[in-house]
Amino acid sequence: MSRFFGEIRQAGYVVRDIEAAMDYWSRVLGVGPWFYNERVPIENYAYRGQTYEVHNSVALANSGPLQVELIQTRNDAPSMYRDFLAAGHTGLQHNAYWTTSFDTDLARLQEQGFKVAMSGEVGRNGRFVYFDTEDHPGTVIELSEIAGPKGKLFDMIYAASRDWDGREPVRRFPDLGTL
Template sequence: MSRLFGAVRQNGYVVRDIHAAMDHWAKVLGIGPWFYVERVKTDYFRHRGADSDVEMSIALANSGDLQIELIQQRNDAPSMYKEFLDSGREGLQHMAFWTTDYQGLHDRALSLGYRVGHEGQIGGAHGRFAYFDTELHPGTVIELSDISGGKGRFFEHVRQAAMGWDGSDPIRPIK
């Protein structure tokens, strides 16, 4: 438990082949089902303060209360995902904390010296997220995600689907 951010709610893995990654997690590790979005539509996305037209696919599943996110960037637009891959890495890139007081926690993190690496919004004002540029060693980028709107309800749906999952219908595309 982080004294600043609360419980870690998600581990985010940046991968080069999201289909192979979903297959591995579902078949080898038995984690699923995966809710897959081929092309994520962001309201906006900024990398280091500048607009970026990042294109990405994501997949979400839960292992208990911990959500696993797989991310494959589909273009060469600036992002922390691209920086991670360009450094020769693939795998755990961030851990996320969820909040219903996004602005308050975001402002507190900034006041403590955290810097935003990239940020965006999905599905309206209650779908904001920020990745703080705090990586001191691999896999410790911190994401802060607003779950006070529809995203929070969707995340709960993903968690519920994982409870007692029998292995059937392992990949569930979301339009």
């Protein structure tokens, strides 16, 4: 466990073909079910101080308590994911730490010298930041707020993974407004 961040709660993989990646992880590795959103509704997105309209597809599943995230960029909006691919990488791009005290934790980490490179929101109480730590692939740090509907979604995904029998390997994200 990190003495700065706590437990790693999510491993985020940037992939070129999310459908093939979900198939591989579920069929070959036995991880699933995958909750898939072809276009994640990201609001207030910023990358290195500039705002953009992003189109990312995301799939989430759990392997035990660790959530696995698959990410495919679908447009040319600048992002750390796009930079990762442009550098010739695919695979593990970030580790995420979850918080219900986003503002407090963000301020503490910025006081320690961490600089935000990418940020946005996924629904109410779903803010996220990626710190400028990408000088070593796979060690980008995400701080993800899990209060409210986003936290409930993550709980549902974990619960679905515990008794998953291999059927229905890909499922749609529920509407966060209904959680």
